[in-house]
Amino acid sequence: MEQTIMDLTYDIIVICEPYRNLNCDEWIADQEGSVAIFKNKNRISPAIRKVAVGKRFVVVTWGEICIVGVYAPPKWLAEKFEEMLEEIDMQLERQTVDGRAMIIGDFNAKSEVWGLHREDMRGRILLE
Secondary structure, three states: OHHHHHHOOOOEEEEEOOOOOOOOOOEEEOOOOOEEEEEOOOOOOOOEEEEEEOOOEEEEEEOOEEEEEEEOOOOOOHHHHHHHHHHHHHHHHHHOOOOOEEEEEEOOOOOHHHOOOOOOHHHHHHHO
C-alpha cells in the first residue's frame, strides 16, 4: 500500500478503513485505525504534524492548513455522529487561525446536494 501511495502525485492522502497501520512518521492514524492521513515523502511539500487523534478522526497541520481525516461507520446513530462532529469542530477552533482547513473522509451520509437521489439524517446534519 505504501508503495502505491508514493507512486501517486498527491502530497497528502486521507485513507478510510486502511486495515493496517504503517509505522512511519508520514502516517498518522486515529485511535481505532479506521482513518489515516499519509504524507507522500517523495513529494516536496511541508511535513505533517499530528494535532489530535480521536475515535474515527485524526487532525494534522500541513504547513498552514489544518486537515481532518474522518471515518463515520454506517452503524452509528445520530448522537454518536454529532458528538464526533462537535469534537472535530472544537479541534478546528483551536488549530485554525485564518480558517484554512480541509475535512476529508467517509461520513456515510447521503444528500441530493452531492448527487444522491435521497437524503438521510447524516446528510441533513452535515448541511446544517
